[in-house]
Amino acid sequence: MTALLPVFVLATSLITAVLIFILPERYYRLRVSLNLAAAVLKIVLVAVMIAGIANQVDYEFRYELLPGIDLVLRADALSMLFAGLSSVLWLFTTLYAIGYLEGAPNRSRFFGFFSLCVASTMGIALAGNLFTFLIFFELLTLSTYPLVVHRGTEESLRAGRTYLKYTLGGGAVLLVGVALMYGLVDQTGTMTEFAETGTLSALPSEQHFTLAVIFFVLIAGLGVKAALVPLHGWLPVAMVAPAPVSALLHAVAVVKAGAFGIVRVIYNIYGVEFAWQLGVLLPLAILASITIIWGSLRALQQVEMKKRLAYSTVSQVSYIALGACLFGPIGTIGGIVHLLHQGIMKVTLFFCAGNYAETLGIHKIKDLDGVGRRMPLTSIAFTLGAFGMIGVPPLAGFISKWYLGIGALDAGMGWVIGVLILSSMLNAGYFLPIVYRLWFKPKQGPWPDEHIKAARFETHGLLLWPTVATAVFSLAAGLFAAHAWSPLSWASLIAFREYLP
Amino acid sequence: MTLIMYLLHHIPLPLLVVFPLVLACCVRTDTARRRGWMLIAAPLPMLLAVLLWYAQGQPEFITEIPWLMLGLHWRFDNTLAPILLMTVLLWTVAGIYVWQQLRDNSADQQPHIARYIRCWLLTLSGNIGLLVAGDIASFYTLFALMTFAAFGLVIHTQTPNALFAGKVYILLAVIGEGLLLSGLIWGAAHAAAGELTPTAPLISSLPAAIAASANGVWIALLLFLGFGVKAGLAGLHWWLPLAHPVAPTPASAVLSGAMIKAGLVGWLLTLPLGDFAAGGNFANVASLAVILGLIGAFGAALMGVFAKKAKAVLAYSSVSQMGMITVMLGTGWLYDAAWEAILAAIVVFAVHHGFNKGVLFFGVGWVSALSGRAATLMLVFLLIPALNLIGVPFSSGEYAKDLFKHVIADLPVGLLYPIFSAGALATTALMARYFYLLRKH
Numbered sequence: 001m002t003a004l005l006p007v008f009v010l011a012t013s014l015i016t017a018v019l020i021f022i023l024p025e026r027y028y029r030l031r032v033s034l035n036l037a038a039a040v041l042k043i044v045l046v047a048v049m050i051a052g053i054a055n056q057v058d059y060e061f062r063y064e065l066l067p068g069i070d071l072v073l074r075a076d077a078l079s080m081l082f083a084g085l086s087s088v089l090w091l092f093t094t095l096y097a098i099g100y101l102e103g104a105p106n107r108s109r110f111f112g113f114f115s116l117c118v119a120s121t122m123g124i125a126l127a128g129n130l131f132t133f134l135i136f137f138e139l140l141t142l143s144t145y146p147l148v149v150h151r152g153t154e155e156s157l158r159a160g161r162t163y164l165k166y167t168l169g170g171g172a173v174l175l176v177g178v179a180l181m182y183g184l185v186d187q188t189g190t191m192t193e194f195a196e197t198g199t200l201s202a203l204p205s206e207q208h209f210t211l212a213v214i215f216f217v218l219i220a221g222l223g224v225k226a227a228l229v230p231l232h233g234w235l236p237v238a239m240v241a242p243a244p245v246s247a248l249l250h251a252v253a254v255v256k257a258g259a260f261g262i263v264r265v266i267y268n269i270y271g272v273e274f275a276w277q278l279g280v281l282l283p284l285a286i287l288a289s290i291t292i293i294w295g296s297l298r299a300l301q302q303v304e305m306k307k308r309l310a311y312s313t314v315s316q317v318s319y320i321a322l323g324a325c326l327f328g329p330i331g332t333i334g335g336i337v338h339l340l341h342q343g344i345m346k347v348t349l350f351f352c353a354g355n356y357a358e359t360l361g362i363h364k365i366k367d368l369d370g371v372g373r374r375m376p377l378t379s380i381a382f383t384l385g386a387f388g389m390i391g392v393p394p395l396a397g398f399i400s401k402w403y404l405g406i407g408a409l410d411a412g413m414g415w416v417i418g419v420l421i422l423s424s425m426l427n428a429g430y431f432l433p434i435v436y437r438l439w440f441k442p443k444q445g446p447w448p449d450e451h452i453k454a455a456r457f458e459t460h461g462l463l464l465w466p467t468v469a470t471a472v473f474s475l476a477a478g479l480f481a482a483h484a485w486s487p488l489s490w491a492s493l494i495a496f497r498e499y500l501p
Numbered sequence: 502m503t504l505i506m507y508l509l510h511h512i513p514l515p516l517l518v519v520f521p522l523v524l525a526c527c528v529r530t531d532t533a534r535r536r537g538w539m540l541i542a543a544p545l546p547m548l549l550a551v552l553l554w555y556a557q558g559q560p561e562f563i564t565e566i567p568w569l570m571l572g573l574h575w576r577f578d579n580t581l582a583p584i585l586l587m588t589v590l591l592w593t594v595a596g597i598y599v600w601q602q603l604r605d606n607s608a609d610q611q612p613h614i615a616r617y618i619r620c621w622l623l624t625l626s627g628n629i630g631l632l633v634a635g636d637i638a639s640f641y642t643l644f645a646l647m648t649f650a651a652f653g654l655v656i657h658t659q660t661p662n663a664l665f666a667g668k669v670y671i672l673l674a675v676i677g678e679g680l681l682l683s684g685l686i687w688g689a690a691h692a693a694a695g696e697l698t699p700t701a702p703l704i705s706s707l708p709a710a711i712a713a714s715a716n717g718v719w720i721a722l723l724l725f726l727g728f729g730v731k732a733g734l735a736g737l738h739w740w741l742p743l744a745h746p747v748a749p750t751p752a753s754a755v756l757s758g759a760m761i762k763a764g765l766v767g768w769l770l771t772l773p774l775g776d777f778a779a780g781g782n783f784a785n786v787a788s789l790a791v792i793l794g795l796i797g798a799f800g801a802a803l804m805g806v807f808a809k810k811a812k813a814v815l816a817y818s819s820v821s822q823m824g825m826i827t828v829m830l831g832t833g834w835l836y837d838a839a840w841e842a843i844l845a846a847i848v849v850f851a852v853h854h855g856f857n858k859g860v861l862f863f864g865v866g867w868v869s870a871l872s873g874r875a876a877t878l879m880l881v882f883l884l885i886p887a888l889n890l891i892g893v894p895f896s897s898g899e900y901a902k903d904l905f906k907h908v909i910a911d912l913p914v915g916l917l918y919p920i921f922s923a924g925a926l927a928t929t930a931l932m933a934r935y936f937y938l939l940r941k942h
Binding site: 418429482 | 701
């Protein structure tokens with residue numbers, strides 16, 4: 001049973017995907033029930049595994065494909081963080097997408113690929129070695145493309161092409177990296193297993209240069225999805241996708257998969273201590289810092305809501321890579337916990353952007369004047385998400401910054417604080433004007449295109465409540481950070497296991 | 502009495518601070534005009550608690566909630582309690598002022614009353630909360646809450662001037678928060694000493710950690726400047742003379758009387774003063790404090806006498822008075838042996854300035870509401886706080902300043918003694934200008 005649980009978790013979304021593809025378009029209710037049942041079931045399974053991991057139970061599924069190349073699905077503390085995040089957000093995004101796409105064509109195709117995308121994310125979370133990771137990483141690219149181009153307009157098809165160019169290119173580079181790893185370093189297949197404290201430190205020193213080169217090849221492959229500058233070009237373009245897709249792309253699926261991969265490579269392949277000795281962490285930290293600042297600067301220039309949020313993602317996701325480069329448990333906690341914190345905050349912000357667009361037809365920031373009175377709950381959610389991104393306590397973003405800052409000092413990289421603070425200020429620079437427009441500016445003329453009239457609630461319930469729920473999560477993650485069941489405590493557990501063998 | 506004892510020991514502090522937040526959630530746009538009482542009710546529980554606590558002879562009063570945020574640790578601090586009492590009282594009185602305004606419908610023309618009340622309650626919550634917060638994370642949380650919520654008070658009238666003042670305010674506030682957060686994180690990293698605990702260090706552990714750090718001077722400088730934005734430090738004070746004239750009168754009173762002290766409280770809590778400064782490690786920052794304080798004390802007076810509005814004069818007066826406090830702080834920082842005595846003087850001075858400046862701000866509103874003989878009588882009454890601020894004999898100002906002067910009379914401070922005494926001239930000039938503008942009105 002313990003061996004099959006990871007497979008079951010993966011199967012919940014995979015089977016759902018297949019069933020939805022088979023199901024004709026008109027079976028609306030059945031499809032909705034299927035989707036929701038699968039999402040809830042998966043949360044339950046993940047919860048069971050989380051409880052098991054906390055009690056040191058091993059969940060591992062292994063299948064030998066070729067001699068030396070196994071398909072491994074394993075649940076460890078880190079994978080549960082990512083799996084927990086994506087299973088919870090999947091439920092909310094599904095609910096949101098049902099409301100968002102009400103009456104739209106091709107919903108069967110959409111939800112099919114949506115489930116497939118989540119299945120790939122789960123696979124990435126549970127992958128137990130580099131090879132398995134690579135398979136699901138590529139599967140993710142293929143399953144998200146139909147979502148990006150879902151609307152089928154000229155613009156979205158163009159965005160889809162850009163997206164494919166970048167991600168397939170990145171996938172190819174990653175493939176080269178993995179092949180080099182298997183060919184040059186690890187013919188037996190034991191060293192590319194993800195293991196706490198890493199596996200490569202035992203290698204002789206003449207191989208260290210090769211290892212450093214492979215490290216950067218891997219990072220270049222993963223960095224496309226993680227939107228590291230200069231590989232971030234696809235992300236702002238891909239925001240033409242429907243709001244729930246953008247939310248999923250930015251919060252858990254694609255961008256996070258890249259960041260998660262970077263964390264895996266540093267912690268579970270190389271081992272953070274060994275990577276530190278190799279000297280590969282400092283260049284990556286510098287690159288991540290450049291990305292953080294560059295993304296924020298570009299976000300300042302955007303006039304479109306979703307574009308600004310997209311560049312904000314470029315900036316915020318690199319916090320994770322930056323945290324992974326800080327040698328020391330506290331920096332590790334900061335990076336890992338931001339994986340989750342950024343997810344819930346960014347999903348909130350994209351839900352809000354979707355609500356504004358769907359309800360009032362607002363896409364441009366300048367049209368947001370006085371929306372706070374018309375859509376108070378959405379605007380409160382947006383305000384919470386925005387302040388969280390800036391790093392104002394007691395929201396989740398503050399906890400990340402606090403740990404990243406202290407971790408940077410412990411690692412002897414005090415300059416990181418400057419990056420964090422500058423980024424906070426730039427975040428304030430591009431989020432506070434929006435908050436100001438929402439609450440303090442009077443309404444200017446009629447709304448651009450009001451689809452949903454204000455009735456009992458400000459918008460459709462399925463658009464509103466997932467937004468409120470994720471906003472509450474972003475508040476709770478910060479407010480109860482020191483609680484034993486908080487994301488922070490889980491991240492601390494991961495860091496403990498990484499540093500204390 | 503036993504009931505009171507019981508309550509005092511079993512009401513957790515956070516409830517007293519969260520109470521205004523709860524009220525803020527109950528404000529609705531259509532009924533906001535009838536909710537003026539909330540502004541009076543909000544600080545009352547804290548006021549009662551502080552008074553009771555004094556009546557009980559200042560017992561140790563701590564609330565710890567280890568699972569909330571990064572470990573909540575809140576307490577009544579013996580040294581800061583007078584400032585807390587002053588703050589709560591000032592907020593209550595200002596609340597009555599707003600309530601009166603709302604009841605008389607003199608605020609009828611103003612839109613956004615609901616937003617005003619909400620921002621008021623949020624600011625209030627942050628301001629009284631930061632005086633009892635004992636751990637770094639919640640202290641910074643409440644400080645940030647106060648900073649950002651006060652924006653709504655500054656721009657309330659929505660005139661072009663108010664919007665401009667709001668812009669300057671938020672810009673300086675964000676810069677200040679940035680400096681502050683970097684200083685706090687840096688200090689906390691030393692205080693935690695690499696230990697892996699989910700809880701943030703207590704704010705009382707910061708001075709020692711900063712003093713022990715090799716980079717202590719830089720941390721102290723970051724914190725000094727970060728809090729300096731709030732405290733109206735010369736060079737970072739630009740928002741004060743812009744924001745005060747445009748904010749509603751009661752809001753200016755709390756901004757200048759209570760909130761400006763939050764910066765001072767930040768200094769007192771985090772900077773390595775007293776014993777931690779022994780050895781002169783921080784002499785550079787301390788000298789900077791003295792110099793900036795003197796520039797503030799006299800420069801603000803120079804600019805204030807040319808101000809066109811009574812409330813702008815008061816704002817410059819606040820910068821000037823805070824400059825004097827900064828001089829006191831810097832002196833105490835330089836001469837660590839004298840710190841205890843100077844700390845007492847600073848607290849007395851802060852409380853004295855908070856009350857008197859609050860009344861002077863209310864006076865602007867009172868005088869403009871009255872006419873004829875009543876206005877003249879009011880002007881005469883306002884002489885009391887004005888003379889207090891100047892520090893004429895038998896006034897609270899004289900008492901506060903004498904406390905400090907007695908200390909530095911024995912220190913080798915050279916010209917500082919006469920210069921500090923000359924501060925009264927600066928205040929006198931500002932007060933004269935204040936009365937001139939009030940009468941002209």
